[in-house]
Amino acid sequence: xxxxxxxxxxxxxxxxxxxxxxxxxxxxxxxxxxxxxxxxxxxxxxxxxxxxxxxxxxxxxxxxxxxxxxxxxxxxxxxxxxxxxxxxxxxxxxxxxxxxxxxxxxxxxxxxxxxxxxxxxxxxxxxxxxxxxxxxxxxxxxxxxxxxxxxxxxxxxxxxxxxxxxxxxxxxxxxxxxxxxxxxxxxxxxxxxxxxxxxxxxxxxxxxxxxx
Amino acid sequence: xxxxxxxxxxxxxxxxxxxxxxxxxxxxxxxxxxxxxxxxxxxxxxxxxxxxxxxxxxxxxxxxxxxxxxxxxxxxxxxxxxxxxxxxxxxxxxxxxxxxxxxxxxxxxxxxxxxxxxxxxxxxxxxxxxxxxxxxxxxxxxxxxxxxxxxxxxxxxxxxxxxxxxxxxxxxxxxxxxxxxxxxxxxxxxxxxxxxxxxxxxxxxxxxxxxxxxxxxxxxxxxxxxxxxxxxxxxxxxxxxxxxxxxxxxxxxxxxxxxxxxxxxxxxxxxxxxxxxxxxxxxxxxxxxxxxxxxxxxxxxxxxxxxxxxxxxxxxxxxxxxxxxxxxxxxxxxxxxxxxxxxxxxxxxxxxxxxxxxxxxxxxxxxxxxxxxxxxxxxxxxxxxxxxxxxxxxxxxxxxxxxxxxxxxxxxxxxxxxxxxxxxxxxxxxxxxxxxxxxxxxxxxxxxxxxxxxxxxxxxxxxxxxxxxxxxxxxxxx
Numbered sequence: 001x002x003x004x005x006x007x008x009x010x011x012x013x014x015x016x017x018x019x020x021x022x023x024x025x026x027x028x029x030x031x032x033x034x035x036x037x038x039x040x041x042x043x044x045x046x047x048x049x050x051x052x053x054x055x056x057x058x059x060x061x062x063x064x065x066x067x068x069x070x071x072x073x074x075x076x077x078x079x080x081x082x083x084x085x086x087x088x089x090x091x092x093x094x095x096x097x098x099x100x101x102x103x104x105x106x107x108x109x110x111x112x113x114x115x116x117x118x119x120x121x122x123x124x125x126x127x128x129x130x131x132x133x134x135x136x137x138x139x140x141x142x143x144x145x146x147x148x149x150x151x152x153x154x155x156x157x158x159x160x161x162x163x164x165x166x167x168x169x170x171x172x173x174x175x176x177x178x179x180x181x182x183x184x185x186x187x188x189x190x191x192x193x194x195x196x197x198x199x200x201x202x203x204x205x206x207x208x209x210x211x212x
Numbered sequence: 213x214x215x216x217x218x219x220x221x222x223x224x225x226x227x228x229x230x231x232x233x234x235x236x237x238x239x240x241x242x243x244x245x246x247x248x249x250x251x252x253x254x255x256x257x258x259x260x261x262x263x264x265x266x267x268x269x270x271x272x273x274x275x276x277x278x279x280x281x282x283x284x285x286x287x288x289x290x291x292x293x294x295x296x297x298x299x300x301x302x303x304x305x306x307x308x309x310x311x312x313x314x315x316x317x318x319x320x321x322x323x324x325x326x327x328x329x330x331x332x333x334x335x336x337x338x339x340x341x342x343x344x345x346x347x348x349x350x351x352x353x354x355x356x357x358x359x360x361x362x363x364x365x366x367x368x369x370x371x372x373x374x375x376x377x378x379x380x381x382x383x384x385x386x387x388x389x390x391x392x393x394x395x396x397x398x399x400x401x402x403x404x405x406x407x408x409x410x411x412x413x414x415x416x417x418x419x420x421x422x423x424x425x426x427x428x429x430x431x432x433x434x435x436x437x438x439x440x441x442x443x444x445x446x447x448x449x450x451x452x453x454x455x456x457x458x459x460x461x462x463x464x465x466x467x468x469x470x471x472x473x474x475x476x477x478x479x480x481x482x483x484x485x486x487x488x489x490x491x492x493x494x495x496x497x498x499x500x501x502x503x504x505x506x507x508x509x510x511x512x513x514x515x516x517x518x519x520x521x522x523x524x525x526x527x528x529x530x531x532x533x534x535x536x537x538x539x540x541x542x543x544x545x546x547x548x549x550x551x552x553x554x555x556x557x558x559x560x561x562x563x564x565x566x567x568x569x570x571x572x573x574x575x576x577x578x579x580x581x582x583x584x585x586x587x588x589x590x591x592x593x594x595x596x597x598x599x600x601x602x603x604x605x606x607x608x609x610x611x612x613x614x615x616x617x618x619x620x621x622x623x624x625x626x627x628x629x630x631x632x633x634x635x636x637x638x639x640x641x642x643x644x645x646x647x648x649x650x651x652x653x654x655x656x657x658x659x660x661x662x663x664x665x666x667x668x669x670x671x672x673x674x675x676x677x678x679x680x681x682x683x684x685x686x687x688x689x690x
Contacts, residue, residue, distance in 0.1 A: 109420040115394070119414070142215040146223075146278035150333060150345045153230060157326045157349055160237065161356030164319040168362075 008048050015041035028074045036067050050125065053132040222275045222284035225265040225292065226332050232258045233325040240318035251318035252307050255325055256300060263296045272689075276338055280400040283338040283475075286689040287540075291335045291467050294544050295460050299328055301551050302456045304664055305558045308657045309452040312561065315361045324456065327353035331464035337471060340389045340399040344382075347432070350464060351378050354457060358449045370448025377431065377441045385428025391421025392476075401476040408479035419483050425472060426487045432465045435521045436494035443506075446514035451561055451568065454510055455554035458517055459547040466524060466543040470536060473528065481531045488529050489621065495522030496628040504635050510568045512635060513553055516594060519632055520546045526625055527609045530616035533690055538608040541686035545593075545605040548675075552590045552668040556583070559656035559665050570639055575648025583654065583662075584643045586669035593672040595636035596629055601672050604679040 001009075015038050022034035039062050046055035140148055220227065236254050243250045266289055275284040303321060310316040326349060333346030355378065359371035393399055395417040396407040407413055427438065434442040446454045473484055499519020506512040524546070527539025560567040560583070576584040593600035606629060613622045656662045675682055 105420075109391075109417055110394075114414050114417050143279045144281070144341065146218075146281045147339075147341045147345055150342060150349065153326070153329065154345055154349050154352065156234070157323070157330075157352050157356075160319060160323060160326070161352060164317065164323070164356055165359055165362070 004048055008045060011041045011044040028079055032067060032071050032074055036063050039063050051132060053136055218277045218279060222277050223282055224269060225262050228265055229262045229329050233322060237322050240322060244318045251321050255321035256303055258325060259296050259300050263293060266292050281339045281342045282336050284336060288336045290685060290689045291463055292332055295328060295331050295463050298460045298547050298551055301664060305455055305555050305661060306452040308661060309558050309561060312657060313450060320357060320360060323353040323357050331460060334464045335467040338401050343468060344386060350461060357453050361450050366448040367450055370445045373441050374445045381428050381431030384424050388421045388424030388428060391417055404476040405478055422477060422480055422483055426484060429469050430491050433521050434518055435491045435525060436498040436518055439498060439518045442518060443511045443514040447508055447511045451558045451566060455558055458554055459550040463543055463547050474536060485529055485531055488525050492522045492525035492529060495519060496625055500628040500631040507570055508568055509557060509570050516632060523606060523609050526613050526621060530612040532616060535612040535616060537687040537690045538612040540690060541683055542605040542609050545601050549590060549593050549602060549672060552672060555665050555668060556587050559661040560654060570642055573639060574642050574646040576643035578648050578651060579654040586666055587643060588640055589669040589672050591636040591639050595633040599676045601675040601679055604676060608683060
């Protein structure tokens with residue numbers, strides 16, 4: 001076993017175990033943290049496969065942004081854990097049976113029998129000047145530009161959907177809103193107005209003679 | 213590196229649709245306060261503009277562009293035109309329904325347009341990536357549209373169900389895609405079919421991927437045994453969205469099935485035939501038997517839709533161009549009939565009463581004889597009683613199935629079709645022979661809806677009297 005293989009097996013074991021923990025721990029916050037560990041280990045596996053850019057993006061985007069956001073959401077929601085886990089035990093036997101069956105089928109199809117080294121030779125290691133980012137970026141912006149633009153449309157639809165479903169306008173008697181148009185259109189004159197007027201002279205207060 | 217800028221012209225309708233929809237999205241925020249219906253009218257104009265563009269670029273020539281991710285052929289054009297036509301009708305029905313149920317929003321129409329863009333991408337997709345993205349654009353918009361009625365618990369539940377099961381189906385399909393990519397080394401449909409034809413391919417991995425892809429397709433089409441979401445979502449969603457959900461996406465899903473199974477995996481037709489036979493038989497049973505016990509009309513139509521999907525699958529099972537054409541014809545007919553059926557429910561919806569129970573239609577003949585007659589047309593067409601168009605749809609599919617040598621399947625389909633006639637006729641019986649619970653006159657929400665429902669329902673009869681034009685269209689475009 002080479003050193004690289006050793007690293008691969010260590011990372012793959014961490015990834016599998018943490019994925020298993022993620023679905024079996026009771027506390028959703030812990031589950032999210034296990035998922036983070038699984039992502040990091042997977043990113044390591046990708047690094048060993050010379051996909052540096054993807055590995056880094058996985059950590060930056062999924063761990064850095066997505067999972068942190070998700071953790072916030074999970075922490076803010078008041079989830080009754082015991083209620084969710086109630087049915088877990090009753091589904092467990094059939095769940096285990098199904099997963100074993102699926103695992104066997106998967107192993108038979110994606111295992112060494114069909115994707116082994118006899119069928120596919122190990123990839124050639126890249127030369128020193130090879131840029132992973134460039135190799136991804138060039139097809140993305142040329143060959144797959146159509147799909148790339150559509151992915152942007154998909155994100156736009158996501159934004160529109162999220163805003164439509166969450167934006168609630170309440171009557172102005174309950175909530176005060178900014179009128180951005182008005183705010184932008186103001187100029188100095190509207191904010192500060194000079195008024196010409198005569199000086200107001202305070203009348204002398206007549207001295208009241210105190211009785212002596 | 214040399215890169216040639218691909219030809220944009222074949223995708224002109226999509227480009228224009230995307231640009232106009234994005235403009236509408238911005239415009240809506242400005243004018244929605246002043247002119248309530250501006251977005252609605254603009255959305256309809258966008259549909260017409262896109263349809264005109266498709267008409268102008270209509271050609272039977274096959275053009276592939278964007279480095280093999282987009283195909284423009286007559287099949288795509290015909291499907292897109294029907295999607296536009298149906299959406300035009302759906303928007304017509306939606307406006308007044310939304311106003312009445314008090315969730316009228318401009319976003320309904322922009323999301324609707326985006327979902328049409330997704331359908332267009334699916335219809336014209338020529339590689340697995342664009343197919344997947346198109347499917348997601350369509351589905352994401354639909355999820356949001358269902359959930360739009362925030363005060364309605366049933367709608368939210370329907371949206372959640374649709375979202376979660378839809379995500380599951382998408383995951384299955386993607387897994388299948390990855391297997392196909394792993395076996396053939398390509399995502400492009402013509403390369404995939406070329407590699408399969410060359411025989412230098414791991415057939416186990418390929419069939420494994422095929423199973424997942426077919427499961428995903430069955431989910432999206434709503435074929436049994438992956439139909440669980442259909443009745444719940446159709447019933448829970450606001451009627452105007454059920455109308456949309458039950459019609460246009462079916463056309464897109466059929467196009468997706470055609471592109472993947474025929475354009476890419478024609479070489480595996482033996483394998484997918486046997487899978488589709490299972491799906492079709494189960495769908496026909498569920499569509500015929502389970503629908504009988506429903507008392508909610510939307511739910512009943514959902515089950516009947518599962519049965520119709522069974523018929524669409526029958527046409528594909530024939531696995532020859534004529535069979536696909538018959539399935540395409542059936543899909544179009546089903547979509548038009550669906551517009552009439554769900555449209556009637558939308559048109560009659562009253563505040564506080566969805567008018568979606570079969571009991572609501574009791575004594576319809578006494579309350580509004582014209583609409584009762586129109587609904588009779590719809591029910592007869594769905595049941596496949598001549599001279600309505602539904603009859604020709606069924607007969608064309610059955611003919612192709614028999615020609616392909618599946619006589620037992622055709623006999624089975626006829627038996628199931630006879631069983632399903634029972635519940636269609638139950639509705640007719642309720643309308644004509646049951647005493648009305650309340651004898652006040654029933655009027656649709658507006659005169660306009662009355663006219664549209666009548667036009668669609670009468671078109672079922674007119675198309676049935678001269679079905680050859682539509683049949684020829686389906687046979688010539690494939």
